[in-house]
Amino acid sequence: MRALTGRIQPYAWGSRVAIAAIQGRPVPSETPEAELWLGAHPAAPSTVDGGGTLADLIAADPAATLGPAQRFGRLPFLLKLLAADQPLSLQVHPDAAQARAGFDAENAAGVPLSAPERNYSDPYHKPEMIVALTDFDALCGFAPPQRSADLLAGLAVPELDPVVAALRSERAADGIRAAVAALLAVPVRTVETAVRAAAAGGDRAPGYRLMVELARRHPGDPGVLVAVLLNQVRLRPGQALYAPAGCLHAYLDGVGVELMAASDNVLRGGLTPKHVDVPELQRLLRYEPAPPPIADPVPVAGGLESYPQLLPGVAEFALSVARVGGPHRRVELAATGPRVLFCVHGRVIANDGAGELSLGPGEAAFVPADRRAVRLSGYGELFQATTA
Secondary structure (H helix, E strand, C coil), rough: EEEEEEECCCCCCCCCCCHHHCCCCCCCCCCCCCHHHHHCCCCCCCCCCCEEEEHHHHHHHHHHHHHHHHHHCCCCCCEEEECCCCCCCEEEEEHHHHHHHHHHHHHHHHCCCCCCCCCCCCCCCCCCEEECCCCCEEEEEEHHHHHHHHHHHHCCHHHHHHHHHHHHHCHHHHHHHHHHHHHHCCCHHHHHHHHHEEEEEEECCCCHHHHHHHHCCCCCCCHHHHHHHHHHHHHCCCCEEEEEECCCCCEEEEEEEEEEEEECEEEEEECCCCCCCCCHHHHCCCCCCCCCCCCCCCCEEEEEECHHHHHHCCCCCCCEEEEEEECCCCEEEEECCCCEEEEEEEEEEEECCCCCCEEEECCCCEECCCCCCEEEEEEEEEEECCCC
């Protein structure tokens, strides 16, 4: 077991308070701090106590560090602490076949991996889940189209009448598909007219307030209108949200622990200054309306909870939460694969049978696969990421 130091990503939408406060550093931070990456992803591998990166440690002895996860050829998951102070882009992630095909096609076309117009930075899919540490607002998946039609119709903008008609068609997925295509192509003046109408609507609907807020940060962006088609979600602390391949989503505000397959493939559709590829985004989207996949934690053992109902068919990762202290002075973690432990509250002592580490808020450890049992003591809240 080795102490792990993650890398902070200073994306513009990040908080200047949340990550620094959890780690006990002065606030506000000098720059926005959006994500703390804990893993071996080549874009920002964590460092391990004693020197080198986690990727180096794994490469030196993959059998001991990865165990059965050697079949993935890498540490297959990436754990993050995410702090959104502003909305993220509207985005979707590819499935495994789409990621491989897109990556190979861009390589064959000679698109450099560092090119800003690159869609696929690796050949892997990126299912992901986030567990809220604070109240957490997000958009996830398409809402019932009739509800979206009513919202857009209430704006009384004639240019949006074809979109409303499409959403009211008999086949929901076809209507949503047509609506998304039309909205992503509307001119700036139509977006501005719709936002003025939403602002005049006051508190009539949360969707109108969302439009006004998004337009304040991204004036004229068609993504402001597409956002109205999505489910608005507010997670309570401890609740989790899952974003499978093909699911259009955006995180809006809040702090959470995010776990995903170790990929950085993101197709963006708006609300961002980064590269937007509308045709590729549309090709990947799944247009069927559905309730957002939200779950409360399920008790597993004394002091231990998990979210198994959220991850059908995902082999790369699983997440559990240990709440140590009170009636659960000792909590045992068991796994057959590699693990990243991350403390978000209190002071938790982790013992893997060969030694122990004291983990405080914002501190992490890597446990290799050949250490099957880890016993926790102390007091606090600790997340364990491992393979399914």
